[in-house]
Amino acid sequence: EAGVTQSPTHLIKTRGQQATLRCSPISGHTSVYWYQQALGLGLQFLLWYDEGEERNRGNFPPRFSGRQFPNYSSELNVNALELEDSALYLCASSFPSGGDTIYFGEGSWLTVV
Amino acid sequence: AQSVSQHNHHVILSEAASLELGCNYSYGGTVNLFWYVQYPGQHLQLLLKYFSGDPLVKGIKGFEAEFIKSKFSFNLRKPSVQWSDTAEYFCAARSRNAGNMLTFGGGTRLMVKP
Numbered sequence: 505e506a507g508v509t510q511s512p513t514h515l516i517k518t519r520g521q522q523a524t525l526r527c528s529p530i531s532g533h534t535s536v537y538w539y540q541q542a543l544g545l546g547l548q549f550l551l552w553y554d555e556g557e558e559r560n561r562g563n564f565p566p567r568f569s570g571r572q573f574p575n576y577s578s579e580l581n582v583n584a585l586e587l588e589d590s591a592l593y594l595c596a597s598s599f600p601s602g603g604d605t606i607y608f609g610e611g612s613w614l615t616v617v
Numbered sequence: 618a619q620s621v622s623q624h625n626h627h628v629i630l631s632e633a634a635s636l637e638l639g640c641n642y643s644y645g646g647t648v649n650l651f652w653y654v655q656y657p658g659q660h661l662q663l664l665l666k667y668f669s670g671d672p673l674v675k676g677i678k679g680f681e682a683e684f685i686k687s688k689f690s691f692n693l694r695k696p697s698v699q700w701s702d703t704a705e706y707f708c709a710a711r712s713r714n715a716g717n718m719l720t721f722g723g724g725t726r727l728m729v730k731p
Contacts, residue, residue, distance in 0.1 A: 537718070537719065546707075547707065549718050549720065549721075552718055559716075560717070560718050594660075594661065605663060605666055606651075606719050607663070608653075609660060
């Protein structure tokens, strides 16, 4: 069974541009989570989608946004990129919200130059 | 605010030494606790989890963790580490009282010397 898949693996963008990252959850999972893992800052929660709706949002500016599609895949958009947005962006999925285990993908490396 | 703390940022051990990594959380109510591991160049993998029941939880690769409710702790242990345990270890907690999102500690980098 396929795990959480993310694309692209690596992305290089210029400051001020927009970046779009994609995620496909494990089959049967309806909840998708996005985390940012920046150097020295650990894992920071970004967004949580469940059944197409945004359920929770971390302490990030509005230029970080996303959506979840009817097939439960998800997209993270980062507008007006800044140098400090350079990080590994991790997507995770789980069964519908509750006390279930969250499984992570391999991440997308975003470099802003 | 709910938070997860890992007090050891870097740990260096020799092979066969015993390991204990500290984790404390500040959630009230029912909490689910996890330890994840990130080997160099690999993605986050679940080591073990605690939802309810026996507070001593056994995970993969010989790891175990003990939930001590009175101390708000969920420390990770392994009796004898191997070079292949070199990785970064993350403690995480999730609670309905905290919006049900998974919050991570800052991570502990473990280096095991052969």
